[in-house]
Amino acid sequence: MDAVSRSPDIIHLFCDVSPGGEIADHNGTPVVGTELLDRCCEFNVKLLWIASDNESSRYIAGFKARGKRMNLVMTLKRNGPKFSRFLDQVLFRMFSGDTLPVAWVDVSPQIPGSTNPDLPAAIFYAGRGGVKLR
Numbered sequence: 117m118d119a120v121s122r123s124p125d126i127i128h129l130f131c132d133v134s135p136g137g138e139i140a141d142h143n144g145t146p147v148v149g150t151e152l153l154d155r156c157c158e159f160n161v162k163l164l165w166i167a168s169d170n171e172s173s174r175y176i177a178g179f180k181a182r183g184k185r186m187n188l189v190m191t192l193k194r195n196g197p198k199f200s201r202f203l204d205q206v207l208f209r210m211f212s213g214d215t216l217p218v219a220w221v222d223v224s225p226q227i228p229g230s231t232n233p234d235l236p237a238a239i240f241y242a243g244r245g246g247v248k249l250r
Contacts, residue, residue: 117141117152123159125249126207133170137178149179156186162247163216165189167199172239181241187216192237199236210249217245 120127131139138146156164166175168191175190191199202223209219220242224235231237 117147117155120152120155120159120161124161126163126165127156127161128165128167130168131166132168133166133174133178135174135177137174137176149175150181153179153181153184153186153188157184161186162244162249163187163189165191165203167191167194167203169193175239181243184241184243186243187245187247188239188241188243190239190241192239195233195236198234202236207249213248215246215248216240217242 129139133139133149134146137149139149139152141147153164164186166189170191172190172192179188179190181188205223206216206219209222210216214222220240224232
């Protein structure tokens with residue numbers, strides 16, 4: 117939570133999310149995901165990316181993003197080294213001027229009913245879709 121107060125553009129976390137939707141801070145104190153989202157919004161974080169494998173039910177239990185002015189990526193399955201390539205491609209596109217939704221769809225086309233085994237599985241919430249990183 118202290119790092120959020122420095123107002124970074126991106127926060128990239130590696131953490132386990134509990135069945136109740138909590139993560140632990142550096143002292144082991146539980147923090148509900150929605151509390152983290154609120155703090156990120158307060159300090160103008162543009163993207164919170166949780167990069168560890170977690171079950172969708174855990175995100176649903178604790179990360180209430182609806183109405184939050186931020187972009188949120190919640191990783192379900194990293195899919196080995198494919199995660200790093202995907203992250204690099206999305207962030208490169210964003211730093212080249214694309215918004216996150218445009219970069220995401222370009223790197224991971226959204227075709228109903230299909231999955232791409234070459235990509236990680238993730239939930240993407242575009243609560244601040246027009247933001248660009250430069």
